[in-house]
Amino acid sequence: AQTVTQSQPEMSVQEAETVTLSCTYDTSESDYYLFWYKQPPSRQMILVIRQEAYKQQNATENRFSVNFQKAAKSFSLKISDSQLGDAAMYFCAYRFTNAGKSTFGDGTTLTVKP
Amino acid sequence: GAVVSQHPSWVICKSGTSVKIECRSLDFQATTMFWYRQFPKQSLMLMATSNEGSKATYEQGVEKDKFLINHASLTLSTLTVTSAHPEDSSFYICSAGGGVDEQFFGPGTRLTVL
Numbered sequence: 001a002q003t004v005t006q007s008q009p010e011m012s013v014q015e016a017e018t019v020t021l022s023c024t025y026d027t028s029e030s031d032y033y034l035f036w037y038k039q040p041p042s043r044q045m046i047l048v049i050r051q052e053a054y055k056q057q058n059a060t061e062n063r064f065s066v067n068f069q070k071a072a073k074s075f076s077l078k079i080s081d082s083q084l085g086d087a088a089m090y091f092c093a094y095r096f097t098n099a100g101k102s103t104f105g106d107g108t109t110l111t112v113k114p
Numbered sequence: 115g116a117v118v119s120q121h122p123s124w125v126i127c128k129s130g131t132s133v134k135i136e137c138r139s140l141d142f143q144a145t146t147m148f149w150y151r152q153f154p155k156q157s158l159m160l161m162a163t164s165n166e167g168s169k170a171t172y173e174q175g176v177e178k179d180k181f182l183i184n185h186a187s188l189t190l191s192t193l194t195v196t197s198a199h200p201e202d203s204s205f206y207i208c209s210a211g212g213g214v215d216e217q218f219f220g221p222g223t224r225l226t227v228l
Contacts, residue, residue, distance in 0.1 A: 037219075043152075043205060045219035091157065099211030101148050104157045 002027045002094050006105035013082045014113050021077045021108050023092030035093040036077045087112045116142045118210045120220040135193045135223045137208030143188035144210035152205040164191045198227045
């Protein structure tokens with residue numbers, strides 16, 4: 001079975017600074033998808049970024065980028081120029097197929113200090 | 115992007131009663147829907163996979179007779195919590211995919227059992 005581990009229950013960052021959230025996973029598959037989701041107080045899951053395992057290039061979405069290390073099964077999220085609106089709970093997730101079921105990590109609560 | 119809705123957004127019921135939660139894909143056909151449960155400040159745990167026109171597949175430890183899932187059409191899946199008790203109080207989130215090569219999350223339903 002696949003597992004996803006987020007070792008940082010809480011993180012804080014100063015506004016405009018950069019923060020990195022960690023995620024490791026375990027799978028025996030060679031092709032799969034990894035995701036970072038943001039869950040604000042409204043509880044709506046918002047897709048932040050997606051990485052296909054077969055792609056060597058790290059995904060980037062504006063201020064958000066990932067460091068995908070397939071051999072190490074590591075998938076960290078870097079948030080640059082942090083904004084107050086980035087404060088939320090962040091979940092790392094694994095899916096075997098893009099439209100399949102998700103396995104989530106325990107989440108990291110990010111606080112952004114003004 | 116595609117939209118998934120849930121109804122109701124919040125329901126309060128008495129212990130022993132049954133509650134039905136709807137999950138709808140508004141602008142696409144979802145052959146597969148997933149139901150997750152989330153306790154406060156915790157991760158999303160997959161409860162079951164709902165496939166249109168067939169029986170749901172439940173995760174280990176989830177009581178299928180207590181959490182009834184019906185996926186009668188390509189745009190609607192329902193989760194019925196039968197004989198609800200206070201320990202069933204939680205946040206229930208659905209996601210829909212399959213019809214498109216993507217997956218979208220609903221806004222969630224908060225269930226409070228008194």
